[in-house]
Each structure stands twice: as C-alpha cells, then as structure tokens.
Amino acid sequence: MPTDHASTSPGPQRAATDSDGPEPDGPDSDGPEPTGADVFTATVHELTQRAPAIVAAAAAELGAISLALHFGDGTAGALSAHRSRLIAAAHSPASADVEVYFDARAMNLIFDLASRPIDEVLPGSLDVRGPRDQVLAVWRAMRLLSQRAAGLRAVQELWRSYRDASPHLWGKPPGATNNVIDGTAADGWAAPRDTGWRALDFFDHRQPTGDRPLVGGTVASAPRSLWDGTRATGWWLPEPVADADLVDVMTACRDRVRREMNRLIPDRQPKSSLYELIRAYPTRQGKGLRPTLTLAACAAFGGRPDDAVRVAAALELFHNGFLIHDDIADESTHRRGRPTLHTEHGVGLAVNAGDGINLLAVDAVLSNLETLGLARTLGLIHEVLHMCRETVEGQAIELEWIRRATVPRSDQAYYRMSTKKTGWYTCISPCRLGAVCAGESGPALDVFNEAFRWIGIAFQIQDDVLNLIGEEALYGKEPLGDLLEGKRTVMLIHLMRTADDRDRARLAELLARPRQGRAQEDAAEILAAMQHYGSIDYAIDLADRLARRGTQRFERDLRAVPENEGKALLRQIANYVTTRPL
Amino acid sequence: MLPNLGPVGPFPDAPLGDHLERRWLHYAFRSPSGDVSVIANLSTLGSSGPAAVGQSMSILLVHDREAGWHSSQFNASVTPRAWSSFGASKSPSRMRISSPTHGPSVDLRLTRTGRPCTSQCAPFGLDQHLRWQSEPGIRATGVTAASGGDERPVRLVGYHERVRGRWGWPDLGGWVFGFVNDTPAPSGPPAYSVVFTLITPRDNADAATGSVMLWRSGRLVRHFPRRRIDVAVSGSLSRDDVHVLPPLAATLGTAPTAEVPARLVIVAQTGDDRLCIDVDARTAGRIVNSSELGLAPFSVHEVLGPAVVTGHVGGRQLGFTAGAVVEFAGGAHAD
Numbered sequence: 001m002p003t004d005h006a007s008t009s010p011g012p013q014r015a016a017t018d019s020d021g022p023e024p025d026g027p028d029s030d031g032p033e034p035t036g037a038d039v040f041t042a043t044v045h046e047l048t049q050r051a052p053a054i055v056a057a058a059a060a061e062l063g064a065i066s067l068a069l070h071f072g073d074g075t076a077g078a079l080s081a082h083r084s085r086l087i088a089a090a091h092s093p094a095s096a097d098v099e100v101y102f103d104a105r106a107m108n109l110i111f112d113l114a115s116r117p118i119d120e121v122l123p124g125s126l127d128v129r130g131p132r133d134q135v136l137a138v139w140r141a142m143r144l145l146s147q148r149a150a151g152l153r154a155v156q157e158l159w160r161s162y163r164d165a166s167p168h169l170w171g172k173p174p175g176a177t178n179n180v181i182d183g184t185a186a187d188g189w190a191a192p193r194d195t196g197w198r199a200l201d202f203f204d205h206r207q208p209t210g211d212r213p214l215v216g217g218t219v220a221s222a223p224r225s226l227w228d229g230t231r232a233t234g235w236w237l238p239e240p241v242a243d244a245d246l247v248d249v250m251t252a253c254r255d256r257v258r259r260e261m262n263r264l265i266p267d268r269q270p271k272s273s274l275y276e277l278i279r280a281y282p283t284r285q286g287k288g289l290r291p292t293l294t295l296a297a298c299a300a301f302g303g304r305p306d307d308a309v310r311v312a313a314a315l316e317l318f319h320n321g322f323l324i325h326d327d328i329a330d331e332s333t334h335r336r337g338r339p340t341l342h343t344e345h346g347v348g349l350a351v352n353a354g355d356g357i358n359l360l361a362v363d364a365v366l367s368n369l370e371t372l373g374l375a376r377t378l379g380l381i382h383e384v385l386h387m388c389r390e391t392v393e394g395q396a397i398e399l400e401w402i403r404r405a406t407v408p409r410s411d412q413a414y415y416r417m418s419t420k421k422t423g424w425y426t427c428i429s430p431c432r433l434g435a436v437c438a439g440e441s442g443p444a445l446d447v448f449n450e451a452f453r454w455i456g457i458a459f460q461i462q463d464d465v466l467n468l469i470g471e472e473a474l475y476g477k478e479p480l481g482d483l484l485e486g487k488r489t490v491m492l493i494h495l496m497r498t499a500d501d502r503d504r505a506r507l508a509e510l511l512a513r514p515r516q517g518r519a520q521e522d523a524a525e526i527l528a529a530m531q532h533y534g535s536i537d538y539a540i541d542l543a544d545r546l547a548r549r550g551t552q553r554f555e556r557d558l559r560a561v562p563e564n565e566g567k568a569l570l571r572q573i574a575n576y577v578t579t580r581p582l
Numbered sequence: 583m584l585p586n587l588g589p590v591g592p593f594p595d596a597p598l599g600d601h602l603e604r605r606w607l608h609y610a611f612r613s614p615s616g617d618v619s620v621i622a623n624l625s626t627l628g629s630s631g632p633a634a635v636g637q638s639m640s641i642l643l644v645h646d647r648e649a650g651w652h653s654s655q656f657n658a659s660v661t662p663r664a665w666s667s668f669g670a671s672k673s674p675s676r677m678r679i680s681s682p683t684h685g686p687s688v689d690l691r692l693t694r695t696g697r698p699c700t701s702q703c704a705p706f707g708l709d710q711h712l713r714w715q716s717e718p719g720i721r722a723t724g725v726t727a728a729s730g731g732d733e734r735p736v737r738l739v740g741y742h743e744r745v746r747g748r749w750g751w752p753d754l755g756g757w758v759f760g761f762v763n764d765t766p767a768p769s770g771p772p773a774y775s776v777v778f779t780l781i782t783p784r785d786n787a788d789a790a791t792g793s794v795m796l797w798r799s800g801r802l803v804r805h806f807p808r809r810r811i812d813v814a815v816s817g818s819l820s821r822d823d824v825h826v827l828p829p830l831a832a833t834l835g836t837a838p839t840a841e842v843p844a845r846l847v848i849v850a851q852t853g854d855d856r857l858c859i860d861v862d863a864r865t866a867g868r869i870v871n872s873s874e875l876g877l878a879p880f881s882v883h884e885v886l887g888p889a890v891v892t893g894h895v896g897g898r899q900l901g902f903t904a905g906a907v908v909e910f911a912g913g914a915h916a917d
Binding site: 198199200202223224225226227228229230231232233234235236237238 | 755756758780782784787788789790792808809810811812813814815816839840843845847848849858860910912913
C-alpha cells in the first residue's frame with residue numbers, strides 16, 4: 001500500500017501534487033507594479049501546475065536552447081528546458097542561444113485578451129534573434145505557451161492584471177480610437193474588460209457566465225466563434241478540445257467525490273468509536289488524483305462523469321482503509337501532519353475502523369446497481385477485487401523484504417513491487433473503473449495498463465525522492481520517514497547496488513535493525529551515503545525516463561480513444577509526472 | 583463562372599425544375615409570456631421527369647410550457663390554403679394547420695404589422711443557392727391544441743418567411759437563424775424586431791452568408807451585412823431538453839446529432855451602430871429531415887429561450903428582453 005506521505009514525525013507534510021519552491025513574484029495589485037519578467041515567470045509557474053502537457057510539449061520544442069527574454073518595461077528574464085520541465089527566471093541569463101524581444105506589438109498579438117488567441121504566432125509578430133533552426137524551435141515553443149496557455153483562466157488573469165497595471169506596454173488595441181463604449185468615445189487605451197463588441201469578448205467580459213460550465217465536474221466548455229466576419233465554423237462540428245486547468249479540475253473532482261463519501265458514511269451508532277473516526281479520515285484527502293483519473297477516464301470513453309462519482313468515492317474509501325492498516329504495519333506515527341489513527345485511538349479501534357471503511361467501500365460499489373445496471377456493476381466488482389489483490393500482494397512483497405532485511409538487486413524487482421503496491425490502485429485501476437462506468441469492458445480496458453504503470457512507478461519514485469529532499473528544502477526538517485521505516489526505494493536499491501563492500505556492510509547493518517532501533521542519525525547516515533553514491537540523482541533521472549516512457553505509451557495505446565476533454569485531462573495528468581518540480 | 587441562381591426573379595411563380603429545387607413558407611410564433619410557441623413549415627420539393635409532380639410536405643410543431651413539444655408528421659394539412667403576407671392582398675387571413683391523427687393543430691388569424699426585408703440570397707457549391715425574404719411582427723390570434731388536448735385561445739406574435747432555391751443538404755452545410763420581437767402593444771407592430779441569419783456552407787469557410795436586421799415599428803431600419811456580424815456560442819443544451827421530432831423519427835433509430843449550443847451571442851456593428859443579441863436556450867425540438875443526397879439526416883433544431891437585445895442604432899439606445907426562436911440546422915454530412 002502506498003505510503004502516501006506517512007511519516008514518523010509530526011509537522012507539515014507535503015501533499016502529492018504540491019508544487020515546490022517559493023511562489024514566484026506574480027502581478028499583485030497590492031504590491032509593486034509587476035514587471036514583464038515577473039509575469040512571464042509566474043505564467044510558467046502556473047502552467048507547470050495547471051497544464052503540464054503544454055509545458056512538456058514546449059520543453060520538448062526548446063530542447064537545449066536557452067533564451068534571454070527582453071520586455072518592453074526594460075526587465076529581462078531567462079527561459080530554458082530541463083528534461084520535460086521549463087525553468088523560468090526573472091533575471092537576465094549569463095548567456096543565451098536566442099534572444100526574444102517582447103515589444104508592445106508582440107504583447108498585443110500574443111497575449112491580447114481583448115481578442116481571442118490567434119491560431120498562429122504570425123511571422124514578424126515576435127522578435128526572435130538567433131540561429132535559424134533555433135529561432136524556429138523557439139517559435140513553436142512560444143506558440144504553445146501563448147496560444148494554448150492563453151485559454152486558461154488563471155493565466156488570463158495574470159496577464160489581464162499586468163495589462164491593467166501597465167497599459168503603456170501594450171499599444172493601442174485595433175480600432176481603439178473609434179471605440180465607443182456605452183456612448184463614450186474610448187480614445188486611447190482600452191482595457192480588455194471594457195471592450196465587448198466582439199461576440200467572444202462578450203462572453204468573456206461583458207456577460208460572463210460565471211464559472212465555466214462544468215460537465216459532471218470534469219470538463220469545461222469554452223465559448224467558440226461560429227463566424228467572425230471572415231471565417232465560419234459549423235455549429236454542429238466538434239468543439240476543439242480545450243486544455244483543462246489541472247488544478248481547478250482536480251479540486252472540483254475531489255470535492256465532488258468527497259461529498260459522495262460523506263453521503264455513503266452512515267449516521268448511526270457507534271459514533272465515537274467507529275463512524276466518527278471513519279468520517280474524520282477523508283478530511284485528510286490529497287489533491288484528488290484518483291477521483292480525477294476515474295472521472296476523466298469515464299468522460300474519455302464517452303460516459304457521463306457523474307456516473308463514475310460513486311465508484312470514485314468507493315476507491316477513496318478503500319484507499320483510506322488501506323492507509324489505516326498500512327500505518328499500523330509500517331508503524332507510522334504521523335500522516336499528513338496529523339497523528340495516525342492507531343496512534344491516536346489505539347491499534348484495536350484503528351484496525352476495526354479500517355475494516356469498516358473497506359466494508360463501506362464494497363457497499364458503495366454495489367450501490368452502482370441502481371444507476372449503472374448489473375453488467376457494469378459486476379465489471380466494477382471484478383476490477384476492484386483485482387485492484388485489492390494486487391495491492392495486498394505488493395504490500396506483502398515489501399513487508400517481506402523488510403522483515404528479512406533484504407534489498408533487491410535490480411530495479412525490475414522494485415518496478416514489480418511498486419506496480420502492485422501503488423500502481424494499480426493509484427493510477428491503473430482508477431482509469432479502468434472510470435472506463436467501466438462508461439460501458440467499456442474486456443481488452444479495451446487494457447489500454448491504460450502500460451502507460452499508467454510507468455507513470456505510477458515514476459510518480460512513486462518522485463514521491464520517495466521528495467520524502468528525502470523535498471521537505472528538507474521546504475520546511476528545513478529532515479524527517480526521513482522512509483529511511484526510518486526501511487522502505488525499499490529505488491534510491492536504496494541503487495545505493496546497495498553501487499556502494500563498496502565496506503559501506504554496503506555498514507548499510508546492511510543499519511537496515512537489519514528493527515524499526516525502533518533505528519535513530520534519526522542512522523537515517524541521516526543512509527541519506528549521506530545516497531548523496532555520496534548519486535542515488536538520488538539516479539532516481540530523479542530514472543523517474544523522468546519512466547515518466548516519458550509512460551507518456552509515449554499513453555499516446556500510442558490511447559490513440560483509438562477520440563480526442564475529447566476527458567482524454568485531454570488524462571494527458572495532463574500523465575504529463576504532470578514529467579513536469580513535476582523536484 | 584457565376585453560379586446559376588435559378589429562374590429570373592427572386593421568387594418566380596415558375597415550376598420547380600428538378601429534385602433539388604425547393605420552396606417553402608415558414609411560420610414561427612410565440613406568446614408574449616412564452617407559454618405557447620407555434621412553428622410550421624410548408625415545403626415543396628421539385629421533381630425531374632416529363633410528368634414531374636412536386637412533393638409537398640408540411641409539419642406543425644406546438645410547444646406548450648406545461649405539455650412540452652407536440653408535432654405532426656410531415657403530413658400536416660393546411661386549410662383553406664397557406665397564408666402569406668407576400669401575397670397579402672389575395673391571401674385569406676385565416677389558416678388552419680392540423681395533423682391527420684392525434685397530432686397538434688392550430689387555427690389562427692394572421693395579420694402583418696410591418697414590411698418585409700428585401701430578398702437575400704446565399705450561393706454555395708457550384709450551382710446551388712438559397713433565397714429568402716423575412717418579415718417579423720406577424721400577429722396570430724386563434725386557438726392551438728397539443729396532441730389530443732383541448733383547444734387553447736392564444737395571442738401570438740412571430741415571423742414569416744418565404745424561401746426558394748436549389749440545394750442539397752450536404753452542400754448547404756447548416757445555418758443559425760432566429761428572430762426576436764419586442765413585446766408588442768395591443769395593436770400595431772412591435773417596437774423593435776430583430777432577425778438574424780448565418781448560412782455556413784460545408785465548403786469554403788469564408789463563404790458564409792449572413793445578416794442581422796433590425797425593424798423599428800414595423801420598418802426595416804438597419805441591415806448589418808455579413809462582414810459586420812460576429813457569432814459565437816457557448817455551452818451545450820442538455821440532451822434531455824432536446825426532443826426528436828416528428829414522432830416517427832424516434833422509432834426509426836435516428837442517429838444522434840451534435841449538441842445544441844446553450845447560449846448564442848450575435849454582435850453586429852456598422853459605423854456607430856451596434857447591436858447585440860444574447861439568446862439563452864431552454865428547450866429544442868429537433869426536426870429530422872431526410873436528405874435526398876445521403877443517409878445522414880438534416881436536423882433543424884427549433885430552439886426556444888429568452889433573448890436580451892441591446893444596442894445603439896441611429897443615435898438611439900435600445901434594449902429589450904423577449905422570447906426568441908432560433909434554428910440550429912445542419913449535420914447532413916456529419917451525423
């Protein structure tokens with residue numbers, strides 16, 4: 001079962017999808033006037049969290065090219081790609097392959113929110129200086145960042161506030177001198193929110209519908225033009241798939257599923273020793289990766305996301321039940337900054353609460369009979385049983401390693417254990433369950449297996465890395481929970497494989513100690529050895545390679561699934577692993 | 583080469599030459615409260631051959647807020663004959679449309695209150711075209727009855743048009759059409775009426791034909807040409823609010839069609855004149871028309887919902903909210 005940030009130390013614990021590093025300085029109406037470099041850096045930061053697929057695609061276009069960015073307000077920035085990540089900085093780089101100048105005209109053409117994003121960054125609209133092949137690569141990357149990112153509400157807000165604060169950088173919008181707004185001639189600058197004599201702009205600014213309409217809490221439908229005076233699109237043609245805002249959608253999915261979980265937990269006796277414990281546990285939920293996968297997979301296969309909410313809630317209940325038992329098995333004292341259930345209420349009540357949650361989860365799966373019918377419900381039961389079997393098998397493998405104080409020699413052994421212990425129920429099964437809710441069965445469900453197997457392993461390796469180095473960077477603490485527990489991670493496997501005989505013997509002695517006999521100093525010694533032998537860098541690199549393998553399998557195996565917003569969301573999640581800051 | 587636009591004259595009293603030549607009369611009315619809506623289309627399709635006899639089809643839709651959509655098949659009967667304001671001096675003012683069996687019926691006294699626009703024409707394909715002439719502000723007083731229901735006295739205001747042309751549904755592509763009449767005084771024309779049309783042929787995305795027209799007190803006061811209008815949609819009407827019509831279509835395994843937009847915004851501007859129409863779709867009746875040139879049917883969605891019209895035309899501000907009828911039609915090549 002996944003550790004899911006269990007630890008042996010109190011204090012703030014990072015969530016699975018937390019971003020790393022301090023917040024960049026974004027445009028803030030209460031602070032100093034934002035600079036172009038600030039807003040560009042903030043845009044990349046937002047995109048990394050909200051639209052990883054765009055970032056990964058832009059990083060692939062950039063490759064090894066480094067950019068120096070010059071803005072109309074005199075500030076400078078830097079942009080480069082590292083693996084699938086974009087590294088943006090609000091200062092001038094020491095050297096750069098390509099220079100990009102954002103003058104007022106470029107701002108209007110690329111990020112002008114008074115009109116819709118143009119389809120192409122037209123030749124001449126962006127001043128890029130450098131070798132020809134690199135300039136073209138920069139063009140393609142900038143087109144991705146500007147056009148597709150401009151569709152995200154969070155990015156729009158960033159640039160709108162920047163434009164409002166610095167209108168002199170933008171030049172006059174087309175036709176601004178003749179623009180009449182509510183009987184008043186708007187000579188000069190026209191902020192985008194004050195225009196509205198374009199139909200799409202009307203939707204966006206004059207009469208916004210409020211939040212974008214959510215279909216079942218997963219997918220958003222953006223306004224689209226049928227005729228702009230020059231080009232027509234049939235109203236009946238499929239809408240272009242919009243890039244989902246991963247943060248917003250995951251929050252919506254998590255909250256929707258949490259409501260369903262609360263509905264499923266009965267309000268009856270015994271409360272204090274059972275149901276209150278069960279009801280309190282979901283409040284420790286993460287950011288909603290599993291619910292989002294389930295609902296998005298359902299939408300990707302043409303189902304109604306609402307049909308998948310109940311099984312997504314069941315999955316979360318199973319997860320909670322497993323975590324309670326997992327904490328007991330691993331002797332964890334804290335989870336997400338709070339005492340584990342058995343620490344707070346004793347092992348007996350905790351085991352019982354875990355059993356109770358699992359029973360509620362079974363009940364929740366069965367309750368799909370009324371809404372999805374017998375065939376799909378049987379399919380769900382089959383999938384859930386398979387998921388549970390894989391999970392307990394994976395847990396057994398790892399506990400056996402720890403009990404026998406052995407560390408596998410090969411990464412493949414870790415892949416197998418990780419896939420069973422966490423891969424199935426964190427990534428693969430949520431997708432398969434969502435597809436079952438949409439009416440799929442049999443081999444069609446296997447399209448998720450390989451892609452999300454690699455993505456799941458990469459995700460777990462990254463979690464393990466963050467457990468070692470992330471919290472230290474963020475909180476200045478060294479809980480090193482995994483090392484205290486003796487968790488068999490890729491770093492540990494690599495360390496035992498590469499350490500010399502003397503170090504390996506010392507490490508084996510440390511690992512052979514019982515959990516209570518391992519002190520913080522011992523864990524620090526293991527960490528130091530990992531750093532010495534490059535095990536952490538190896539794990540980061542391995543996770544990146546596995547994540548890219550997963551995204552490639554995603555594109556290949558899900559090619560037959562039509563491009564829709566459910567699939568777009570799955571793609572964002574798949575790419576999240578590749579762009580996750582480490 | 584210029585397209586062949588058919589016989590000389592906008593709406594010639596000439597036989598329909600072949601199986602793609604068509605003409606129709608269209609009627610759409612709503613009660614000021616929006617409780618009752620009536621839509622009817624009386625069409626004739628040409629035929630080839632020495633003994634060619636055109637094929638006539640008529641369909642009547644009645645929407646009642648309580649009882650929902652009711653429709654005849656394509657066999658509604660019209661007595662004593664079809665009324666049209668385009669031949670007002672000769673036409674009777676009373677028209678009864680009814681289903682042969684158990685369908686809806688209307689018995690209405692029709693009156694024009696204004697003047698029509700000049701005819702407009704959309705050429706597309708190699709030799710196809712659709713020509714139409716619109717007149718809003720038509721009053722209809724009488725009774726309506728849903729399927730098997732009691733007759734209900736109504737006072738409606740609406741729209742009438744005549745169409746003639748030569749086209750096949752796949753080449754035509756689709757259209758967005760609609761009208762809004764400001765709530766009228768007890769007699770006389772509505773203070774304002776708006777009619778909009780956007781015809782988007784399958785090929786040539788830049789060859790759309792469209793217009794937005796504004797009537798004031800029964801007179802056409804502004805015509806915004808196609809380059810000066812801007813059309814956008816948002817969201818989707820729930821499929822539970824889209825009703826497949828006529829009744830026979832539901833029994834024939836009719837393929838699903840595209841989702842109907844939930845909101846339509848049309849903006850028109852010429853010089854200092856500006857007009858904005860914002861329609862919020864509430865319910866739709868999908869009329870499934872068979873296509874003479876393919877298996878996929880051509881669907882006309884008759885959409886009902888409130889509309890907000892605002893603008894600044896001829897130095898006057900205008901603004902009103904009223905019920906709209908909008909058609910989202912298309913899908914013959916892509917259902």
